Amino acid sequence: MEKEHGAIFEQGKQSIKIPIPIYIRASASVAGTKEGEGPFGDLFDVVGIDDKFGCDTWEEAESTLQKEALQMAIGKAGLKNEDIRFLFAGDLLGQSIASSFGLGGFHIPLMGMYGACSTCGLSLSAATIVIAGGMARYTACVTSSHFASAEKEFRFPLAYGNQRPLSSTWTVTGSGAFVVSSEKSDCDRAMITGLTIGKIMDFGLKDSMNMGACMAPAAADTIYTHMMDFGTTPEDYDKIITGDLGYVGQKALFDMMREKNLDISKVHMDCGIEIYDSSQDAHAGGSGCGCSAVTLSAYILKQLEEGIWKRVLFVPTGALLSKTSFNEGQSIPGIAHGVELISCKQ
């Protein structure tokens, strides 16, 4: 085991243990109308009355989601924009334009990230690494997705009215933002204590209407690696939470974990399954960068804050496809990044 500059890594292990307390000081969630009608509707900070959020295009609407979520998170943290040393952000759109056009006005140094729907875990990891490395006092991260901009980007324009198979997921309209710091405060929502940066996992699946199955191998690999690196079992967590596997991906994940002799079915939760209820016709569940981000901010951190959950492994999952790769007949590789969250109420 090596210890340099306050962070610990062990040669041959994939995870980073964060021995100094790193806090999620504040967070905010902005969600769309369908999400507002779902089970977490009352928990979001803002629910739009119209999914265009007062803008002319879906892309601008998504940028507005990010802008509002980040501004609110910084405000809740009791900070000003200039206090945030680095911003980590990304989204699903080509060339991450939701972030580029949403965040320019903040004038915060920006490290752009891309991890598809795993971006919440990726950006939270990067924000934590910079703090743990002593290179900032406050960092922030934000990510988003929008149903209409994502359908246009990846599948069909809404006007085409295509039928969606039952294995398809519904891209969440929403943005979640988080302020991270090593300084303790009265409003900390949870502590970040471990990170497992994921690897690309490609089982050769090609169905963009069944992304849960495409991402399940990555989720299984990251969860398994995290538990091996930290010497834990499923029983050590109140929840192991994936991003947007949906019903189909969840089943695949359970099967893969059982092959490794681990049963996570009792503690597993998937943000995509929870964000809509069965009456909302979302088929396999919610998806998108916004899915895990708004669920983390509105629901997961609330449970940790209140001490209902003590220890959570949060594993947003991403499907690394594009319209071009899909049309060229490529597979859909997955990636998943794990963030261990501990309640400040011990």
Add this chain to the structure above:
Amino acid sequence: MEKEHGAIFEQGKQSIKIPIPIYIRASASVAGTKEGEGPFGDLFDVVGIDDKFGCDTWEEAESTLQKEALQMAIGKAGLKNEDIRFLFAGDLLGQSIASSFGLGGFHIPLMGMYGACSTCGLSLSAATIVIAGGMARYTACVTSSHFASAEKEFRFPLAYGNQRPLSSTWTVTGSGAFVVSSEKSDCDRAMITGLTIGKIMDFGLKDSMNMGACMAPAAADTIYTHMMDFGTTPEDYDKIITGDLGYVGQKALFDMMREKNLDISKVHMDCGIEIYDSSQDAHAGGSGCGCSAVTLSAYILKQLEEGIWKRVLFVPTGALLSKTSFNEGQSIPGIAHGVELISCKQ
């Protein structure tokens, strides 16, 4: 000034000073045919004999560039793939598919980055931050661009045969990869001593055929901020090197720096200007993530390695547009990330 865990930051300053030596241990460049015929042709590690690099599509060709560059850089560093703790990678294609399909086979934990053509500076910064924070012994970064995949992604398919205005740049076909470590070795190419993560700068310009002008404000802001944070003047550097401003953007950069009472014209170099010679009909110069990446690996690090240059400020520049944002009439914001490089031969 605060010092925690071996890295130094000063509240209110944008830059990170890296007080412990961080080395670029090895690097590799793979370039296309046109780049091979240019001034740096003899310096690239590999020049393809055909820009499809044996693949069926331009996107797969670009993935192959990344794969070859990274494998070669890891080999030159005397390391195995499993020695690399984190990989930082990104490219210009929607959803970064050149990286997703190029890097899966390495089985290295991946943090996906997006900074358009500034990605070389961004990923090098992230790779350095993780090492400086003591969270890894070896990290690597890789980025790429390909003329044909970029034209298809951003402008017109090649078969359309559109005319290009003189202000347009030519996307470089190439990939550069770098291995970073805090461990000294015999093969170190240069040291990384300071980072300035850039902010999004948007002057409202909208011409995707004149990206140099769109990115110049970001380059000017990052160079100015870096010099203010480190208390330096242009004379302190052997070279201040931008990524792909080209001739048009260079002129805009000089004008903006003069407004800040700084004349960088004597020490400025732009990778986009240098990578092709005037007979190659590249108009305003080269561009793309690959432009600054292959120039850094093949030429800039060579100058530093040989001690011809002692101190360089390397500032890759990115234009944060997409086909969608362009078609929706949006401006083209820019971003630029600064990396200070010092020769190991002092």
